[in-house]
Amino acid sequence: MSKIKLLPEKVINQIAAGEVVERPSSVIKELIENSLDAKATWVEVEVQEGGRKLLKVSDDGEGMSPEDAKLAVLKHATSKVYTVDDLSQLNTFGFRGEALSSIASVSHFELSTRLQGAFSGTLIKIKGGDAAKITETGRPEGTTIAISNLFFNTPARLKFMKKESTEENHIVSVVTNYALAFPQVSFKLTVDGKEALRVSASDFGARVSAIFGKELFKSLLPMDYALNNIHVTGMVSAPTITKPTRENMLFFVNRRWIANPSLGYAIMAAFHTLLPTRRFPVAVVFIEIPENEVDVNVHPTKKEVKFSRDREVFDVVVKAVRGALMASTGSLQPPATVEPLSGMGAYKSARLASSASSAQESPTAWSAPTTPLNLYDKIAQNRPAQPLTAGASHPNPLEDFNLAKGSGLQARRIDADTPLYNFSQLFNTFIVFQSDSEMFIADQHTVHERLNYERLMKGVREKSLEVQPLLVPATVEVSTKEAQVLKNSLDILMELGMEVAPFGGNTFLVRSVPADLAGKNMVTLMKDLLDDLMAQDASGVKSTNRLDQLRERTATFMSCRSAVMAGDRLNEEQMRGMVNQMREANLPFTCPHGRPTILSIPLSELYRRFDRH
Ligand code: ADP
């Protein structure tokens, strides 16, 4: 008789459970992910005794038919992938189809579900992976999964369960983190009968405020930066607000909450020397990247992911954070405890953790996220380098930050009544001007882009967009794939003042354009726009906010195309006009791509620089 035997399904599941179901919070994570995959608009979580007694997640999602419910609890049963290729285009959290079967094998498991539009629901009970008991049941549309006596039949795991409060903390983290990533979904968490969290559908800002508190929220800086199809958004705390642990540095890749030490280093690198030793910022970082560039199948609980361009992702995160820090209106105050070497330590580890290719870069050579600063960097670099030791004559971490970034430069709004004069253009690219107490440098392109963007969006909102019909419609021929993307974008384009109509096959007619774009070469414009939209499409953004993102992306593209470029000559009146309009912009600090628009250098800073006291 052979020594080798195929394990029974029940044992296989219990072994798998060891990987998927590390602890109660991992059950909650799997269940919330299933609810979100089922497009729930509210998710309710209930736990008792740190999850040992009860873990329950209810949702108002799609629900399951009786047949699907029976299949759902089997191993490798999933509705989310069918082929290996699907794995590289994944836009759901789940894909292995093993969570429910694993959980059911190590607990008393109860699933009740009713498919949207069905007359009745299904109740499935499984004890420790034994045969399922299935009955019909009445319940609202959606799904509830209740797990009691977790690990009752795996004593070894039960022994490793941590204190109740530790498990509770983990569960609260899971729920709040998903709540941050899905502000449009309502969440409620009850711990031992007491409400721990209740948030209703809102926008991201309100959600952050609800979860982190109003006070902290006020000190958070928004970030938004995109480069080469990697889009980073979210919020990061000003350097004055720091925490003793990394716990508040959260990362989401395509809305999936992940752990990635290298991204933590990216944040630390961006702050550079602005943080005191062993203090960490608060950061909620969303990375949107084409699905086929992230491998989510590298970790049993899908907690870690692998990027095919990890170096670039690292850099874009650094730039996004730096952009947010630079664009903050308030001046950056040095942190209370001044320990200049701390930043370097973090910086070095960040370097070690990332690829070796850039290891030779010197710390101050961190290129600023934007072009306008480079000019200033050159000036800054000519200054004698300051020793980065605690006993140095300038033990101020901000100093070094400034050295690298251009000391004293701030992005800020200019009051409506501040007199401005001495306008001139430098390198046909920058506008320089002054008030009585400050000098300003503006990037003519980013300023114009911001103005165009706000005008465009206002026009859309107020339905007052100025549209110019083309006397002769422009004919644009595109690829099949592009045609598909274009067809899906026609409504948004129309909304933004661009009337494009299918004209058989892959040919389209452009009938009208926003007045700002009149006179542009439509064929090139459409091709470039499609490139941009295709990149967006490939990023597999979740369907709920796809339209918003598409609109924003298209509007950003249009604003960029209708803006003056670097190299365009401007007269004083044009410069003055643009700068004056910026005084009233909603978000004057950056262009829609996240680059700075106007930077100021206070006169006091000039005095300081030239040793005039
Ligand atoms: P996976 O999420 O990897 O597909 P799971 O074991 O977590 O695997 O779930 C199996 C299947 O059960 C899912 O593919 C989905 O079709 C269904 N399912 C699970 N939870 C829910 C839910 N809350 N609402 C609707 N369907 C669900």
Ligand code: MG
């Ligand atoms: Mg799942």
